[in-house]
Amino acid sequence: MFDLASPWWLLLLLAIALVALAYVQAQRRKQNRALRFANTEVLDQVLPAQRNRLRHVPIALMLVALVVLTVALASPQADRRVPRNKATVVLVVDVSRSMNSTDVAPTRIKAAQAAAKRFADELTPGINLGLISFAGFPVTLVSPTPDHGATKLAVDKLQLADKTATGEGIFAALQQIQTLNAVLGGGQNAPPSRVVLLSDGKETVPDDPDDPRGAFTAARKSKEEKIPVSTISFGTVGGTVNLDGDEIPVPVDDDSLHQIANLSGGDFFTASSLDELTKVYETLQKQIGFETRRGDASRPWLIAGTILVLLAAAGAIAINRRLP
Template structure:
């Protein structure tokens, strides 16, 4: 949409007309030197002004109007866009081991697909925060570094595939990678206490070099708060008690307790939505939502047209004097 930044400049639009009708003509003052041709020049100037054709008057009016239109600073306002701000630093560690292919949380959808949908909605609600993504199986990988580009984080989460990081589960190494990434930030001291890891898994730690509890103690020392989420149906829901969850809830609870976080259990998609909603309450976005509208200055256009129109006006005057 069009926007005028300085509308008060329109008050200058009738200025030439006021000067012409209300100010007395300039009177010649006493000259120290006698110039015989001064009277001729004065008469020629007066004659030139009085002899302005209607076309020249219209041209000068158009030039003055364009100058005023440029002076009011017309602008084109674009669509509102979010302003990147810095709030909490939040890492999501998502298990992509082989067991995440189990379809027991929402119809024919795998556990990973359910997590991708629900966690994706959670990511988009974290406006103003820096969000990163760790995918872990036998080994952890930093899929997305901390960024305010929430769309990119969600995109990489949706592109995650089961087994891409190995078929086993290295919970301790995933926590260790999160600590390393948070400590490598340039502003780590200013964000201490606002760093959060949300670790989601459906199994027990059976791979990796670092024990989960030891990793949790290091995280607590580094000021990293960990929320753990155990997903998957209960063991008894499987066929003859098989095919359910081998979730190590005791370890996940200890990790959360040591770091000052909480442990949550989600057996289906609805439970998982409630878990992320609860985390939203416990860790509200630290930065208020702000928006801005990009502005494109349009004054060069009328200013340029006025400059082009002034050229024939000047040439016309020179030719008339000659």
């Protein structure tokens, strides 16, 4: 099923039906005259039954072609995925010490860097991309810009630090997006925005995620601003990190990251390897880099109608030695 922008063109189908009816009537009259004045045995030899049926093929093709072209005139509409010409994405990457765990080869942070650079490479040109890292506090490495190369360079400079202030990272991303939107005119002129948060553990600063600067509070603020936060829980439950010679367990925390995504209206993903993380970024790229638009879908109908017209003409010349 599809919508038609100009359905009144379908009235031409009545004319096509009349043409088909007129052709049938003409063939009947022609056959009656032939039977009235001709010897049937001689007629069967001159015009075999098979050829008698084939001579109707060209006109049948032409009628079908007219139906198809009439549908094309009615301008069928369909949903199409087209690249966005503007949007804003801020990558927020956890650089706490737990990201040095080797449960994801070679380490969580190095795998995250590799996947982030590939994401920047494949993101639709024209989309503003920014980068924020966070441990005990957020650091804006790249403000949103269509120069994705700047983000790739900054990804290589990520440095690990103590603590995990997830909420502060989200608040910093919102501020960057709001600043850009103000420059672009705000309101209806603001492009669609998304925060992509990659982390492996539970927030440690503040202790309560519902604190005014906590992760859940930041997620609710994102919801108010209509800026969804898509979260990626990166790592495994068996992850450990070596701190001063001691192996410290750093299990990935899916629950809090899932809650952040739910509260903000974003999507939640998990990844326990570089390949899985790359696939997550590919999914996000498709979500963010493209949009669905309703538009004209008459081209296939025009192509099909033209081909049928050509087949009808070729058939008429080959079978009837004349155009229909």
